[in-house]
Amino acid sequence: MNASARPAGSRRADFLIRYAPVLSIAGFAVICLIFFAWGSPYFLSGGNMLNLFRQSAPLLIVAIAMTFVITTGGIDLSVGSTVALVNALAAIALQAGLAWPLVVILMLGVGAIVGGVQGWFSAYQGIPSFIVTLAFLTGLRGFALLLTRGYSIPIAPGSWFDVLGRGSLGPLPVPALLALATAFVGFVVLDGTTYGRHVTAVGANLEAARRAGIPARRIAASVFVLSGIAAALAGLITAARLGSGSSNAAVGFELEVIAAVVLGGTSLFGGTGTIVGTVLGTLTIAMIGNGLILMHVSPFFTEIATGAIILGAVWLNARVFARLAGPGRRQ
Amino acid sequence: MTAEPLVALRGIEKTFGSIAALRGVDLDLFAGECLGLVGDNAAGKSTLTKILAGVHEPDRGSIIVAGEDVRFPDPAAARARRIEMVFQDLSLCDTIDVAGNLFLGREIARSGFLRKRAMIDAAREMLAGLQIRIPNLTATVGSLSGGQRQSIAIARAASFDPLVLIMDEPTSALAVAEVEAVLTLIRHVKARGVAVVLITHRLQDLFRVCDRIAVMYEGLKVAERRIGETSLEDLVSLIVGSGGA
Numbered sequence: 001m002n003a004s005a006r007p008a009g010s011r012r013a014d015f016l017i018r019y020a021p022v023l024s025i026a027g028f029a030v031i032c033l034i035f036f037a038w039g040s041p042y043f044l045s046g047g048n049m050l051n052l053f054r055q056s057a058p059l060l061i062v063a064i065a066m067t068f069v070i071t072t073g074g075i076d077l078s079v080g081s082t083v084a085l086v087n088a089l090a091a092i093a094l095q096a097g098l099a100w101p102l103v104v105i106l107m108l109g110v111g112a113i114v115g116g117v118q119g120w121f122s123a124y125q126g127i128p129s130f131i132v133t134l135a136f137l138t139g140l141r142g143f144a145l146l147l148t149r150g151y152s153i154p155i156a157p158g159s160w161f162d163v164l165g166r167g168s169l170g171p172l173p174v175p176a177l178l179a180l181a182t183a184f185v186g187f188v189v190l191d192g193t194t195y196g197r198h199v200t201a202v203g204a205n206l207e208a209a210r211r212a213g214i215p216a217r218r219i220a221a222s223v224f225v226l227s228g229i230a231a232a233l234a235g236l237i238t239a240a241r242l243g244s245g246s247s248n249a250a251v252g253f254e255l256e257v258i259a260a261v262v263l264g265g266t267s268l269f270g271g272t273g274t275i276v277g278t279v280l281g282t283l284t285i286a287m288i289g290n291g292l293i294l295m296h297v298s299p300f301f302t303e304i305a306t307g308a309i310i311l312g313a314v315w316l317n318a319r320v321f322a323r324l325a326g327p328g329r330r331q
Numbered sequence: 332m333t334a335e336p337l338v339a340l341r342g343i344e345k346t347f348g349s350i351a352a353l354r355g356v357d358l359d360l361f362a363g364e365c366l367g368l369v370g371d372n373a374a375g376k377s378t379l380t381k382i383l384a385g386v387h388e389p390d391r392g393s394i395i396v397a398g399e400d401v402r403f404p405d406p407a408a409a410r411a412r413r414i415e416m417v418f419q420d421l422s423l424c425d426t427i428d429v430a431g432n433l434f435l436g437r438e439i440a441r442s443g444f445l446r447k448r449a450m451i452d453a454a455r456e457m458l459a460g461l462q463i464r465i466p467n468l469t470a471t472v473g474s475l476s477g478g479q480r481q482s483i484a485i486a487r488a489a490s491f492d493p494l495v496l497i498m499d500e501p502t503s504a505l506a507v508a509e510v511e512a513v514l515t516l517i518r519h520v521k522a523r524g525v526a527v528v529l530i531t532h533r534l535q536d537l538f539r540v541c542d543r544i545a546v547m548y549e550g551l552k553v554a555e556r557r558i559g560e561t562s563l564e565d566l567v568s569l570i571v572g573s574g575g576a
Contacts, residue, residue: 017474192447194440197427201435204424211406211422212436271426 021265091245115228478509
């Protein structure tokens with residue numbers, strides 16, 4: 001049309017700008033993989049890899065749901081306490097003789113309700129989700145402690161419930177399969193459905209979403225139901241793997257989840273979420289924990305290293321991202 | 332111009348606390364005509380257009396659409412009467428692509444799954460109809476220039492097939508070439524038979540696209556001029572309140 005029209009710009013540059021956060025965490029994950037493979041001969045062994053996937057399954061499941069929450073611009077600090085509550089409740093219910101499928105359904109229901117209540121407070125009552133879920137972080141943990149009086153409650157082995165935490169399908173651990181399925185569904189929903197688009201829109205510009213006729217409050221509340229259900233599933237898997245329910249499970253879990261999501265490139269300001277990034281972020285955190293232990297580094301040092309690596313990776317990400325995206329990008 | 336106005340405002344009054352924002356304003360809008368609404372800050376331009384768009388309800392006075400007395404308790408009611416407004420903040424989602432913004436809230440989907448290809452095709456057609464050039468429809472809106480963002484906001488509003496399209500300061504923050512593009516876009520919208528209301532501080536723009544200019548001063552419409560019967564000096568003196576009505 002216009003003789004002096006600007007060319008569309010190279011596809012490669014567009015690709016780099018759009019996927020810079022994911023590419024940067026992917027690069028970081030590969031570096032970790034190479035480093036630990038060099039540091040320990042056991043790291044890349046099939047057994048260790050499967051173990052790594054099994055152990056990181058609860059983290060991944062909740063991180064996928066947390067990606068939705070953070071994409072709307074919210075945060076859910078209560079997931080660790082929900083894991084503990086479900087963990088304890090499930091053990092109590094199984095000990096009381098309830099059938100395991102019923103327990104599973106009930107626990108997922110508990111997660112949905114706990115999430116729904118928090119979503120209602122934050123989306124419909126206008127209380128920042130940080131405050132609402134902080135209150136639930138304390139309250140739910142207290143509730144779990146009250147139920148168990150601080151004791152660990154054993155789950156009688158031998159039922160099909162154990163499969164949830166310890167079973168395998170061929171070589172693949174059941175928890176890992178559940179996590180992969182969650183990640184796949186999360187990816188399809190966030191990237192390819194109307195609901196996922198509305199989640200992104202609510203996080204990008206709440207007022208614009210509302211004006212466009214999107215049920216913004218319902219969307220903002222619904223993501224907490226997702227994180228509640230995901231936390232419940234993580235609680236069930238943990239209970240099944242350890243063969244007991246404890247109110248002391250998953251202390252600090254919420255921070256690990258948020259770290260995995262942010263490491264993956266999802267913006268805490270909302271509007272930008274990536275499931276692929278979250279998967280890579282989760283695996284990176286899992287590899288750091290696992291790899292340093294295999295290298296006989298003190299477990300106390302692991303925490304320091306994890307903290308430093310999170311800060312370093314996000315810093316790199318922000319720098320690389322800012323330079324690639326150029327001055328045209330806002331926020 | 333047809334004798335019957337598309338939309339008529341009669342005796343609109345609105346008070347915020349002790350401030351009388353509007354003190355009885357009459358205004359007629361005609362199909363295919365661009366009305367420029369000018370006045371100093373706090374003259375009541377924005378309040379008047381927000382009443383028309385259903386953001387505020389008037390304390391007194393009536394809104395008549397196609398001869399029928401109507402009330403707009405919320406923006407949805409105004410939209411149902413095919414009155415659209417492009418807000419100054421544009422109401423776009425920066426992290427969503429161009430096609431996604433054009434179809435925000437009414438995505439093309441099959442059983443809940445987005446049909447991205449279909450949306451991009453429809454978006455291309457929508458933009459081509461208004462001769463808007465955006466090379467890459469999968470670029471996020473946040474990466475576009477101010478003029479492109481404004482064009483997308485206007486295209487989105489125009490795609491609802493409105494009778495009335497209100498634009499609040501569409502050219503205020505734009506570079507020269509971008510202003511031209513937006514003014515051209517306004518002419519295209521007007522040519523479709525839409526009644527355009529343009530709020531602006533850039534008086535030179537009025538003479539490029541408007542047919543009629545209404546001047547607001549302290550909550551009153553102090554003058555209405557056909558574009559051929561006025562000049563920049565005349566408008567300036569009316570806006571600052573030193574001219575005769």
